[in-house]
């Protein structure tokens with residue numbers, strides 16, 4: 001008889017976004033005429049930049065010729081893309097990251113889960129609460145946690161609460177941990193970290209031989225030039241951090257799929273016998289065995305992000321979504337809600353009105369405003385009493401949604 005992975009049976013609930021989709025489906029079946037506006041899952045809505053489309057069309061045509069055809073590519077990604085990434089995203093900001101240290105992939109959600117393949121079982125793991133659920137669920141699936149308690153917190157994980165009181169940036173843990181997941185700009189709260197705050201994490205990680213898993217999927221939304229975009233802007237981070245990046249949110253690649261993970265050479269982990277092992281070699285081995293790379297066509301599209309036209313078009317997309325975020329912040333504040341985030345990130349984090357918990361507010365907005373958001377409690381126990389709205393939608397829909405929410409709140 002085929003045994004199942006019992007760790008999956010520990011998972012507390014369905015993955016957050018399918019659960020939202022299930023509730024929305026039930027609502028729209030019961031109310032087929034309701035025009036629902038979706039500000040829930042952070043999925044982009046605006047067309048792919050022209051520079052990317054043109055590059056992909058050229059690549060498709062090349063694939064139709066004997067000379068321009070490409071079969072399996074390098075598992076790590078084509079060198080021309082890795083070089084463009086290293087130069088534009090890292091070296092231009094003073095980070096000593098080389099093309100060799102960049103692994104192109106089909107998504108940072110997958111990479112941030114798959115990285116557990118090369119990490120051991122006994123690590124003490126710290127996550128913020130609330131948190132992007134993938135970090136927690138992938139550890140549960142990999143058997144790196146105990147059971148969940150009544151609040152949905154898993155045994156064996158160190159939860160670092162983030163809330164309005166600490167500016168949604170976690171305090172350095174008082175107990176020693178080996179793995180730390182950080183996400184800045186933060187999903188779901190929209191908070192950002194200063195260089196000083198990241199330095200404190202890097203110092204902690206170096207002092208405790210810990211590894212930081214740094215998710216920078218939303219770095220392009222940072223508006224304040226003094227804020228770091230990469231953990232490698234911090235001295236010493238090469239010795240203690242892996243960084244995840246994505247083309248999903250900046251260039252609209254959520255459906256096209258392209259991302260990258262940076263594993264610096266010389267970044268070491270420890271084997272059971274105490275020997276130091278370079279993580280780069282393990283990740284390279286993992287990718288070569290389990291991954292066949294991103295398609296040539298998509299990588300050419302990603303490369304075009306770094307052309308002058310691509311850069312201008314991506315800037316336009318970011319400005320468009322950040323204007324949406326500003327509208328959400330302004331209108332909801334005017335409606336009397338307490339809002340956070342949305343200034344350096346495409347997510348606005350809202351305190352639910354008195355008397356409504358996260359799912360209660362979700363149901364009220366769905367039923368009365370036909371607007372879908374994401375309940376804060378879906379991101380962890382400390383997200384209870386909060387609600388996330390995404391700025392990824394058309395301008396008309398954002399304005400319409402804000403009007404409807406205001407009317408629903410004030411009758």
Ligand code: MLT
Pocket residue numbers: 040041042043109187
């Ligand atoms: C979100 O809504 O949190 C994001 O869409 C998740 C993701 O990028 O996987």
